[in-house]
Amino acid sequence: MNYFRKELGEKIYRYRKSINMSTTELAHLSRTAQSTISKIENGNSSPTIETLIKICEALGVTLHDVLPESVFPDPKQRNPYNAQLLNVLNQMSECEIELVQSFMTTNILPVLKNITPLTKALHELNAEERELLRNFINSITNITVQDKPNKREG
Numbered sequence: 803m804n805y806f807r808k809e810l811g812e813k814i815y816r817y818r819k820s821i822n823m824s825t826t827e828l829a830h831l832s833r834t835a836q837s838t839i840s841k842i843e844n845g846n847s848s849p850t851i852e853t854l855i856k857i858c859e860a861l862g863v864t865l866h867d868v869l870p871e872s873v874f875p876d877p878k879q880r881n882p883y884n885a886q887l888l889n890v891l892n893q894m895s896e897c898e899i900e901l902v903q904s905f906m907t908t909n910i911l912p913v914l915k916n917i918t919p920l921t922k923a924l925h926e927l928n929a930e931e932r933e934l935l936r937n938f939i940n941s942i943t944n945i946t947v948q949d950k951p952n953k954r955e956g
Contacts, residue, residue, distance in 0.1 A: 804845075805870070805872070806848075806870055806872070806873075807842075807845040807846070807847070807848050808845035809870035809871075809872075810842070810845070810848075810868060810869065810870060811842050811843040811844055811845040811846075812843075812845070813867070813868045813869075813870075814839075814842060814843055814857060814861070814868055815843040817861045817863050817867065817868065818843075818861060820903065821861070821862075823861070825839045825840055825843070828857065828860055828861070831859075831860035832853070832856040832857045832859070832860040833856055834853055834856060834857065838853070839857070842857070854868070
């Protein structure tokens with residue numbers, strides 16, 4: 803079994819398992835035979851590009867996501883934030899990763915549209931203003947229970 807087929811199959815398997823999809827369901831959604839999916843995942847078969855595209859569409863991923871790393875140019879030429887993000891993900895528990903996946907599959911665009919003006923405004927602050935804001939936020943978030951006024955006291 804060659805390295806390319808093995809890594810391709812492993813990636814498809816991991817994406818399929820991450821969304822709790824069976825090989826039968828993936829076969830149905832990609833209009834492929836279940837035995838073909840099994841052979842691909844086990845590294846015993848190289849799919850045609852058409853089949854691979856259908857599998858990626860069914861999994862909700864791109865070709866870039868499933869192709870082996872050796873297919874891509876030198877990682878130093880890639881976006882430096884990718885490696886940082888991968889490091890963060892590698893340090894997360896399975897439960898935390900599942901939570902991130904659920905956020906990614908939820909339509910958060912309306913929330914992001916509301917946050918965007920705030921992030922732009924924060925970005926425009928100078929260093930002194932950022933420090934003042936940070937201190938203010940810390941001061942209001944560090945209030946202990948005993949510091950909070952009791953509703954019964956008035």
